[in-house]
Amino acid sequence: MSRARAKNRMKLISGGKQLCLIRDTEEVLKFLEFTAKTGSEAPAIIEARQSACTWCFSLLKEEEDHVAWILDNLPVVLSRQSEVTGEKLEDFSQLIVDALEDYRSWSSDPFGWERKHANPSSQPPREVSVPPKNLGRTLTLPVRADLCIEVKMPEGGISTEDFLRLGLFLYPYCNDLDLTKTFSWLSITEKN
Numbered sequence: 059m060s061r062a063r064a065k066n067r068m069k070l071i072s073g074g075k076q077l078c079l080i081r082d083t084e085e086v087l088k089f090l091e092f093t094a095k096t097g098s099e100a101p102a103i104i105e106a107r108q109s110a111c112t113w114c115f116s117l118l119k120e121e122e123d124h125v126a127w128i129l130d131n132l133p134v135v136l137s138r139q140s141e142v143t144g145e146k147l148e149d150f151s152q153l154i155v156d157a158l159e160d161y162r163s164w165s166s167d168p169f170g171w172e173r174k175h176a177n178p179s180s181q182p183p184r185e186v187s188v189p190p191k192n193l194g195r196t197l198t199l200p201v202r203a204d205l206c207i208e209v210k211m212p213e214g215g216i217s218t219e220d221f222l223r224l225g226l227f228l229y230p231y232c233n234d235l236d237l238t239k240t241f242s243w244l245s246i247t248e249k250n
Contacts, residue, residue: 083118194213
């Protein structure tokens with residue numbers, strides 16, 4: 059590796075004059091491995107955070123490898139992909155933010171963090187929602203250029219009653235109601 063490239067990968071540790079050769083993302087993943095060994099968090103939470111961070115870190119460019127930058131620009135990073143959307147993307151985003159903030163807390167005061175997490179049974183358990191494996195699909199309905207609605211559909215589809223409930227759910231958001239058209243549309247719901 060050339061000296062110039064090696065220098066670009068080094069960073070100065072604040073408060074000291076030592077150079078760090080490890081990237082922030084690698085440090086975060088090592089920290090998550092450390093938390094798995096200490097048992098400071100539930101294994102499911104740590105596993106979910108590790109997979110979310112590994113996935114997110116693969117979207118980063120080399121110069122973006124700073125925890126503070128990732129936290130400030132997470133929506134930008136996540137917008138670089140299109141495979142994960144909706145609620146699953148929100149869950150991944152929260153897992154990433156939790157992992158990075160936990161890492162920052164640990165790196166600023168490792169002993170304080172360890173004392174705080176030494177007895178995890180005395181702390182209220184954190185809930186983590188691990189997205190289920192494809193139980194249905196998410197439909198994106200482009201109504202017009204500035205309006206797009208996402209609907210998570212169950213595997214078996216929806217009933218006519220569910221369709222009508224969906225329409226009635228959106229009804230209060232209408233800003234140009236024409237009651238003559240509305241009532242003619244609602245007449246299809248009447249049972250004879």
